[in-house]
Amino acid sequence: MSRYVLRRILQTIPVVLGTTFVIFAMVFALPGDPIRALAGDKFLAPSVIAQLHKEYHLDDSLPIQYAKYMSGLAHGDFGRDFNGDAVSALIRERWPVTVKLGLTAWVLETVFGILLGLLAGLRRGGVVDRGVLLLTTVVISVPALVLAFLAQFVLGVKLGIFPIAGVADGWPVSYLLPAVILAALDLAFIARLTRTNLIENRRADFVRTAIAKGLGPWRVVGKHTLRNSLIPVVTYLALSFGYLMSGTVIVEGIFNLPGLGNLVFQAIQRQEGPVVVGVSTLLVLVFILTNLVVDVLYGVLDPRIRYD
């Protein structure tokens, strides 16, 4: 097991190198001069432009730029944005927003997704089941974008229950509505996944055995059905966690939350290579790590899976 984990961690090195290079190359390939774009209509002295180009290594070829950036990264230097701020400081400043938003969304989808799935699966064809099926179908088919604007307009602008945008009211008030929108799709998936697995497992032979063993209904469901049913759900939840931690451009954008998603979006518009790559590297690491946790967790939950 520990050898497996070690091997998986070593495998992250080429993955990080590859993804950062691809992202770096894409920022490099963006048309236009970022320094000129920064100045907009205003005149910028050629000497200033040259100075800034030199400072940000913009005249070097792609491999040289990448090598310089990576060597800085190896020394813990994430580089600076065009305002001269350290990218690491930017991340430190923005990440708490994304984490608060992501965690809230994750807790919501875990609790309500599983709960709805269980209620629906235990009484298949019942009122709750029909309700959950209908609701999840709606959520899955309506784009998050529409859902977000709709919620913002109705609950924020018209009814005034939630703040319209921003984080002025702090957690949880400012975060609740965006978190619900962010969680909606995965919540629907988790509810369906739980429901389907529960229904499938209730017909399993080992559940029939549990009944034949004279066990009570709570034990039959709680011990012999639930654990088997939740294995794929836990996997999905862990992956969803990684995705939520990495911030979302759309929801953070609509609700104007100063998180990582917003940071990346602005950085792409300004062609700030170091910011885009810095944040992306972090997100890649988070993703690889959650994937590793998922795989290890899977082995803990299902004894049929062994690592060697």
Add this chain to the structure above:
Amino acid sequence: MSLQPAPLLALDDLVVEFRGRRHNVAALNGVSYSVAAGETLAIVGESGCGKSVSAQAVMGILDIPPARIVAGQIRYRGTDILAWPERRRRTLRATKIAMIFQDALSSLNPVYTVGEQIAEMFRVHRGESHSAARRKAIEMMERVRIPDARRRVGDYPHQFSGGMRQRIMIAIALSLEPEVLIADEPTTALDVTVQAQIMALLHELKEESQLALILITHDLGVVAEVADRVAVMYAGQVVEDAPVRTLFSSPAHPYTQGLMASIPRLGQRGSRLPALRGAPPTLSAPPTGCPFHPRCAYGRPVCLDRLPPLRPVEEDHSSACHFAEEVMARD
């Protein structure tokens, strides 16, 4: 009849229906059989004749709905358990009536160790401590001859071979010393040598504890070896019920006769093995009268009109054929 011991478990005219989308299907059409302590009753018949459904009805593991027990009784020591509240029936199964299934791998929970699954019986039903239950689980594993039980108690079902898994199932079923064991095709999924070992084990355990064994099978070889009585089922009915010797020497139902004729024998060569013509009827639209008449060599007009009841044809031998005596004579 007076010499017979009182039955431990008896099905009396049991009718079970499955509710379908368009019409209901009668899976059991008035099934009666009984088993006494220390007796092995074999239930034989083609797939879909209701063998397993009758066992599931006893255990209370029918899928209700779509299944529904329409009429009849299931009597344990003389009282109808269908009238019992669920809690009482729950105690009855496992402590008095236990069951093992065809596919031991899927019948065991993949995420718990076999030790946990056996120990659960002692913990839940006897309220024993973790460690005491575990000790007893090891004892049970030794009783069903699982080698190195002490070490293997912490293994998971997928780490055992097919035969060993069925032994685990037997260990679970017999852990609380039930009086009746229902074995639903316990060896069908196993290869031949392992089949023989499992049957020998079941027989041995039965002899040890005066267990009543209901063996559902379609292997007539196994029936001849271990059964005391045989109930032959066809299309949701018991069509013949007799001691095993009587059944093999003088079958009194054309269906049984057909089954006997289709057993391959050593030294028999050169001729085609006689097989029953046709297929069992669909239970959603059974034929009128006797359900066997479309495949029967003895068929007469009366067979199309009247369902023959299961009736005694000689001492301790019943058949559901209008012409049972004729069938016996012609054999």
